[in-house]
Amino acid sequence: MIASLLAEAWQSMKANRMRSMLTMLGMVIGVAAVILMVAIGNGAQQSVDESIASMGSNLFIVLSGSTTSGGVRMGTGAAPTLTTADADAIAELPEVAAVAPMLPGTAQVIYGPNNWSTVVAGTTASMLVVRDWPLVSGSAFSDADVRSAARTAVLGRTVATNLFGDEDPVGKTIRVKQTPFVVVGLLATKGQSLTGQDQDDTILVPVTTAQRKLFGTQFPGTVRQIMVQARSAEVMAAAEADMTGLLRQRHHLPERADNDFDIRNLTALANTAAQTTRVMSIMLGAIASVSLVVGGIGIMNIMLVSVTERTREIGIRIAIGARRRDILLQFLLEAVILSLIGCFAGALCGIGGAVATHLIANTMIVITLGSVVGAFALASAVGVFFGYYPARRAASLQPVDALRYQ
Amino acid sequence: MAGPPLIVLEHLGKDYETDAGTVTVLGDIDLAVEAGASVAIMGPSGSGKSTLMNILGCLDVPSRGRYVLDGQDVAGLDDDARAHLRNRVVGFVFQGFNLLPRVDLAENVALPLLYAGVAAAERRRTAIATLARVGLQGFETYLPSRVSGGQQQRVAIARALVTRPRLILADEPTGNLDSRTSHEIMRLFTGLNASDGITLVLVTHEEDIAAYARRLVQLVDGRILSDRSTPGPAGGATP
Numbered sequence: 001m002i003a004s005l006l007a008e009a010w011q012s013m014k015a016n017r018m019r020s021m022l023t024m025l026g027m028v029i030g031v032a033a034v035i036l037m038v039a040i041g042n043g044a045q046q047s048v049d050e051s052i053a054s055m056g057s058n059l060f061i062v063l064s065g066s067t068t069s070g071g072v073r074m075g076t077g078a079a080p081t082l083t084t085a086d087a088d089a090i091a092e093l094p095e096v097a098a099v100a101p102m103l104p105g106t107a108q109v110i111y112g113p114n115n116w117s118t119v120v121a122g123t124t125a126s127m128l129v130v131r132d133w134p135l136v137s138g139s140a141f142s143d144a145d146v147r148s149a150a151r152t153a154v155l156g157r158t159v160a161t162n163l164f165g166d167e168d169p170v171g172k173t174i175r176v177k178q179t180p181f182v183v184v185g186l187l188a189t190k191g192q193s194l195t196g197q198d199q200d201d202t203i204l205v206p207v208t209t210a211q212r213k214l215f216g217t218q219f220p221g222t223v224r225q226i227m228v229q230a231r232s233a234e235v236m237a238a239a240e241a242d243m244t245g246l247l248r249q250r251h252h253l254p255e256r257a258d259n260d261f262d263i264r265n266l267t268a269l270a271n272t273a274a275q276t277t278r279v280m281s282i283m284l285g286a287i288a289s290v291s292l293v294v295g296g297i298g299i300m301n302i303m304l305v306s307v308t309e310r311t312r313e314i315g316i317r318i319a320i321g322a323r324r325r326d327i328l329l330q331f332l333l334e335a336v337i338l339s340l341i342g343c344f345a346g347a348l349c350g351i352g353g354a355v356a357t358h359l360i361a362n363t364m365i366v367i368t369l370g371s372v373v374g375a376f377a378l379a380s381a382v383g384v385f386f387g388y389y390p391a392r393r394a395a396s397l398q399p400v401d402a403l404r405y406q
Numbered sequence: 407m408a409g410p411p412l413i414v415l416e417h418l419g420k421d422y423e424t425d426a427g428t429v430t431v432l433g434d435i436d437l438a439v440e441a442g443a444s445v446a447i448m449g450p451s452g453s454g455k456s457t458l459m460n461i462l463g464c465l466d467v468p469s470r471g472r473y474v475l476d477g478q479d480v481a482g483l484d485d486d487a488r489a490h491l492r493n494r495v496v497g498f499v500f501q502g503f504n505l506l507p508r509v510d511l512a513e514n515v516a517l518p519l520l521y522a523g524v525a526a527a528e529r530r531r532t533a534i535a536t537l538a539r540v541g542l543q544g545f546e547t548y549l550p551s552r553v554s555g556g557q558q559q560r561v562a563i564a565r566a567l568v569t570r571p572r573l574i575l576a577d578e579p580t581g582n583l584d585s586r587t588s589h590e591i592m593r594l595f596t597g598l599n600a601s602d603g604i605t606l607v608l609v610t611h612e613e614d615i616a617a618y619a620r621r622l623v624q625l626v627d628g629r630i631l632s633d634r635s636t637p638g639p640a641g642g643a644t645p
């Protein structure tokens with residue numbers, strides 16, 4: 001019976017080819033929009049999640065600066081207020097697991113005929129602990145290297161590729177600002193940061209070397225920032241309070257004075273970013289769903305026209321023995337078939353659009369089986385929901401009235 | 407014919423609610439039709455013939471009185487049971503043929519079998535055989551618009567016949583046909599009545615068409631004016 005009714009529904013759709021196609025178009029656009037938007041939303045979320053995972057966990061970054069000199073408030077990082085000694089003191093706090101001072105600067109790096117401009121960061125070996133950043137070759141520079149300001153370097157993947165190609169750089173000597181450095185380690189690939197920077201485009205050197213030989217300042221021992229990893233998520237607040245107290249005390253700040261440093265909870269920032277992306281991707285999906293509903297209303301509209309147009313046909317069918325549920329099912333099936341075919345075409349368009357977006361804009365897209373199945377389920381639901389009312393109208397026609405209809 | 411009558415109407419009435427108030431279209435109809443009978447209903451336009459036929463065909467419900475079809479009181483039946491009666495017990499033939507324009511003749515004839523739950527291949531086979539019975543062999547795949555009015559009415563008769571009903575109701579079946587074709591259609595009806603024992607109730611305006619039936623009921627203003635036997639099909643067999 002269902003098979004026969006399906007054939008009937010197919011027949012009538014074929015008979016009204018143009019109208020059926022236009023009706024389906026609404027569905028095609030709706031489903032394509034849902035799949036495309038969900039793919040883009042999921043992609044954005046995944047790339048944010050990956051950046052967050054690559055950042056390391058329970059992180060603070062302590063930035064120097066924000067001093068007031070002669071009434072002019074300088075921006076963060078403007079004044080060299082943090083020192084390696086501050087970093088060592090923070091490391092003694094009970095909530096703190098690891099601390100890495102940072103003195104970054106840009107420099108030209110040369111190996112043989114190749115040169116590359118990159119961020120050279122003076123730090124300590126604990127940087128790799130804080131950032132949860134493994135080495136693929138060699139080792140990190142030692143504490144002895146830091147004490148003696150040795151000219152050793154650990155390369156990020158991008159720098160290694162640009163200077164050495166596929167060659168293993170460990171043991172080779174590169175020149176940074178004309179100073180020879182021995183490469184002791186190669187870092188694993190990290191990928192993009194939350195702000196879209198290539199985290200692998202960097203070289204790590206002992207912080208003392210950076211201070212004395214690369215980016216010498218008039219204040220010895222200063223660093224730009226200190227990265228701090230707390231022992232757990234629970235002690236983040238306590239760690240922040242203790243660090244603030246400790247640094248104010250060490251910097252001899254009077255009671256009323258502002259901090260001359262800035263502590264940022266990177267983990268909280270990252271969570272905010274993740275939250276924002278999640279909201280955005282839900283919104284994208286919701287907006288796309290609206291077009292699906294609009295497509296459904298299109299189906300209802302067409303089905304209502306179809307019921308009116310075929311009033312006499314319905315009367316004939318009732319007169320020769322169709323039950324109300326046969327009529328109901330026939331029109332419902334028509335609506336569902338319209339929406340399912342529309343949905344199928346829409347899924348193809350949506351997936352095609354997502355792949356095209358990926359190729360053209362190079363954004364990450366994620367098409368999950370769930371989003372496709374979900375779109376199909378939604379489309380059938382829309383078909384049934386918006387097809388039901390016209391079908392009910394058809395099924396409740398009185399045979400005499402329907403037969404009299406011209 | 408022995409046995410209980412196929413159709414029994416007792417004090418049957420039908421009112422319509424209109425803007426001008428209640429209009430009584432059928433007054434107080436008492437009628438019994440034996441199985442195997444052939445009855446012609448005549449009457450002026452607006453006398454309620456179609457209304458009566460629609461009630462007989464379970465397309466409409468009476469306002470008063472009792473209608474017993476094939477031993478079942480139709481008033482007590484639900485929608486599905488009445489659909490079943492329309493499908494299996496009654497075959498309806500309309501003045502305007504009422505074929506589905508977009509499907510071929512065989513599909514049109516097969517349609518009642520769809521609602522009888524017959525499988526597709528079987529439906530088509532039965533439909534083709536039934537078309538052959540009404541003289542339309544070879545026209546199976548034609549669309550209704552490609553055949554003449556007389557042929558369309560034959561298709562409609564085949565559709566009414568396809569579920570082997572006990573009763574055929576025909577409301578002015580020759581109203582849209584020329585005289586020669588009308589007589590051909592009537593011979594088809596009387597043939598079915600004689601050979602298969604199918605009960606026939608038809609409405610007509612024309613004396614010579616009514617003469618094909620063995621019984622003539624005159625309806626005026628929703629009441630039966632006269633109800634008598636006629637010489638029968640033999641009398642009307644000569645055009």
Ligand SMILES: Nc1ncnc2c1ncn2[C@@H]1O[C@H](COP(=O)(O)OP(=O)(O)O)[C@@H](O)[C@H]1O
Nearest residue numbers: 422423424431450451452453454455456457458
């Ligand atoms: N749905 C309706 N509402 C109001 N009046 C109706 C309706 N159907 C039929 N009638 C009236 O009932 C009367 C009988 O109609 P009908 O049975 O079609 O007559 P006939 O077939 O004998 O010409 C007519 O006067 C017609 O106007």
Ligand SMILES: [Mg+2]
Nearest residue numbers: 455456457577
């Ligand atoms: Mg009439």
